[in-house]
Amino acid sequence: MCGIVGYVGARPVLSVLLDGLKKLEYRGYDSAGVVVLGEDLNLFKKQGKISSLESEISGLSLDGKAGIGHTRWATHGVPNDRNAHPHLDCSGKLAIVHNGIIENYRELKAELIEKGHVFSSDTDTEVVPHLIEEELSKTNDLLKAVLSSVNQLKGSFALAIIHKDFPDKIIAARVESPLVLGIGENENFLASDIPALLPYTKKIIVLENGEIALIEKSKISIFDSQGNQIQKHPKTVDWDARMIEKGGFEHFMLKEIHEQPNVLKETLEGHLDLPRRMVLLPEGPPDDLLRNLETLYITACGTAYHAGLYGKYLIEALTGLPTEVEIGSEFRYRERKFNPKSLGIVISQSGETADTLAALRRLKGEEIPIFSITNVASSSVARESDWVFHTKAGPEVAVASTKAYSAQLLSLVLFALKLSQARSGPFNPRTTELVQELQKLPVLAEATFNLEKNIQAYANRLRLLTDYFMLGRGLDFVTALEGALKLKEISYVHCEAYAAGELKHGPLALITSGKQVCLLATQRSLLPKIHSNFKEVKARGAEVLVLRFPEGEELEGDETLVIPSTSDYLSPLLAIIPLQLFAYYMAKEKGCDIDQPRNLAKSVTVE
Numbered sequence: 001m002c003g004i005v006g007y008v009g010a011r012p013v014l015s016v017l018l019d020g021l022k023k024l025e026y027r028g029y030d031s032a033g034v035v036v037l038g039e040d041l042n043l044f045k046k047q048g049k050i051s052s053l054e055s056e057i058s059g060l061s062l063d064g065k066a067g068i069g070h071t072r073w074a075t076h077g078v079p080n081d082r083n084a085h086p087h088l089d090c091s092g093k094l095a096i097v098h099n100g101i102i103e104n105y106r107e108l109k110a111e112l113i114e115k116g117h118v119f120s121s122d123t124d125t126e127v128v129p130h131l132i133e134e135e136l137s138k139t140n141d142l143l144k145a146v147l148s149s150v151n152q153l154k155g156s157f158a159l160a161i162i163h164k165d166f167p168d169k170i171i172a173a174r175v176e177s178p179l180v181l182g183i184g185e186n187e188n189f190l191a192s193d194i195p196a197l198l199p200y201t202k203k204i205i206v207l208e209n210g211e212i213a214l215i216e217k218s219k220i221s222i223f224d225s226q227g228n229q230i231q232k233h234p235k236t237v238d239w240d241a242r243m244i245e246k247g248g249f250e251h252f253m254l255k256e257i258h259e260q261p262n263v264l265k266e267t268l269e270g271h272l273d274l275p276r277r278m279v280l281l282p283e284g285p286p287d288d289l290l291r292n293l294e295t296l297y298i299t300a301c302g303t304a305y306h307a308g309l310y311g312k313y314l315i316e317a318l319t320g321l322p323t324e325v326e327i328g329s330e331f332r333y334r335e336r337k338f339n340p341k342s343l344g345i346v347i348s349q350s351g352e353t354a355d356t357l358a359a360l361r362r363l364k365g366e367e368i369p370i371f372s373i374t375n376v377a378s379s380s381v382a383r384e385s386d387w388v389f390h391t392k393a394g395p396e397v398a399v400a401s402t403k404a405y406s407a408q409l410l411s412l413v414l415f416a417l418k419l420s421q422a423r424s425g426p427f428n429p430r431t432t433e434l435v436q437e438l439q440k441l442p443v444l445a446e447a448t449f450n451l452e453k454n455i456q457a458y459a460n461r462l463r464l465l466t467d468y469f470m471l472g473r474g475l476d477f478v479t480a481l482e483g484a485l486k487l488k489e490i491s492y493v494h495c496e497a498y499a500a501g502e503l504k505h506g507p508l509a510l511i512t513s514g515k516q517v518c519l520l521a522t523q524r525s526l527l528p529k530i531h532s533n534f535k536e537v538k539a540r541g542a543e544v545l546v547l548r549f550p551e552g553e554e555l556e557g558d559e560t561l562v563i564p565s566t567s568d569y570l571s572p573l574l575a576i577i578p579l580q581l582f583a584y585y586m587a588k589e590k591g592c593d594i595d596q597p598r599n600l601a602k603s604v605t606v607e
């Protein structure tokens with residue numbers, strides 16, 4: 001949802017900005033722009049990816065000690081050069097970049113036009129430079145002008161502002177949209193997300209809602225929404241710059257799929273007490289709270305929602321505790337009652353998804369405590385939760401989530417086991433057996449890559465595919481939903497995931513001769529049922545890819561992928577890997593932009 005960067009210091013400003021924007025390109029990639037403040041404002045913006053902007057300005061060396069940049073995911077105004085950021089005021093002296101949506105831009109624009117301001121884009125953003133220009137004409141103090149302008153804006157925004165008459169300074173403001181400041185030696189940075197800062201510093205300050213920062217090369221001053229200076233202490237992040245390189249893989253997505261065995265290992269680290277066959281979850285809610293719960297509410301979006309659905313199935317199976325799971329965008333607006341003896345579980349890779357955050361706040365408004373599972377320890381979700389499980393997936397760069405999903409599933413296994421221990425004691429054979437199985441997962445996940453060549457060949461054979469079906473029962477249905485999402489979002493193949501038992505209630509009408517179906521068969525207790533579904537689709541002429549454990553030989557598809565044997569409860573952690581690889585290789589066959597699929601952005605910080 002747009003990425004913004006800013007830099008004040010002695011390095012070549014243009015290259016720091018372009019470098020930062022490339023690290024944030026997953027947030028939006030329909031146009032990009034930069035402004036470097038030297039004698040004048042040097043502004044460049046261009047429709048298309050950052051590479052288009054880069055080729056336009058390559059070889060330029062601009063004197064300047066400060067600059068800001070933007071990579072856009074269009075909301076208001078089509079992606080073109082005019083609507084690309086940065087945007088200027090009428091004087092051409094002030095430039096801003098913005099991530100978010102200014103909801104009251106129509107009223108503000110009308111007032112500003114009345115006062116004589118001339119607009120040159122169709123964006124909501126452009127009201128901001130004109131508004132600041134108006135305020136500046138009253139005070140001649142840029143900080144005050146920004147403060148009073150920001151207080152007139154409604155919506156969500158992260159802003160970076162630069163002005164020719166106030167050299168070597170950037171002013172940044174945040175309401176809802178994320179903004180992180182990076183602290184260097186005699187240089188300072190800002191960015192929408194930590195990866196843009198990692199090549200330069202690991203010392204960060206997260207700007208909170210309503211805060212404004214004045215960034216100079218030797219210091220950063222932070223003010224609250226009333227203009228009072230406040231003290232904030234920097235934190236050190238535990239990610240490093242190597243984590244955001246492709247490391248020899250052709251795409252970030254493939255690299256991240258392959259990182260999963262290690263992500264599982266890292267996420268398990270410190271959470272298994274093998275001698276006692278127990279899990280440890282010191283970052284979770286205390287046992288007495290877990291013991292007294294009557295309901296769980298899980299909320300998340302997209303892939304994280306699928307992880308939540310897995311959590312529901314697993315928690316209910318292992319503990320019997322009724323668990324609801326709902327998409328953030330629905331949950332936030334539902335009229336309903338809540339059980340006060342409950343816990344909210346909020347799942348988000350980025351920790352900044354607007355609908356997930358709103359759902360979290362809805363739960364908090366009901367005084368329900370929150371346990372969150374997030375990959376970004378400094379994110380809004382983490383900061384607003386009572387307890388946080390920090391998944392150890394490392395930065396996820398590809399827009400399609402893969403390794404974060406595995407880490408979320410594993411976190412939910414740990415939580416479900418911890419819940420079971422707290423509620424019915426540690427010596428339940430079902431849960432102690434699972435603890436034993438968990439430690440084997442990283443090795444088993446690695447072994448699923450033996451299927452990669454077959455999957456690549458299967459994708460090659462299906463390269464003209466337009467429609468696909470993924471069917472499964474129980475936890476296999478959850479995997480089907482996630483596998484179908486991956487296929488849709490990166491290879492643009494229309495794919496429907498169904499609970500296999502639902503087939504005959506409608507979708508079976510779509511299964512005709514030559515239709516391609518993937519049938520998941522990793523739930524041992526449901527094998528006879530899935531066998532009937534296999535027969536149903538075969539009888540109608542479908543070609544079937546079966547994904548199963550080594551046992552279950554009676555289910556042989558036109559193609560069969562056999563994943564290593566593990567507990568039915570843990571199979572989603574292994575079964576998703578071949579489906580991620582299938583989506584990847586289909587997208588590759590079709591020449592799609594794998595890491596940055598069309599119309600999508602990684603972190604959905606607007607509603």
Ligand code: F6R
Pocket residue numbers: 301302303304305347348349350351352353356399400401402485489602603604
């Ligand atoms: C799909 C995908 C999205 C995200 C969703 C939530 O591959 O990545 O569906 O899962 O936008 O994002 P987070 O987890 O950051 O809240």
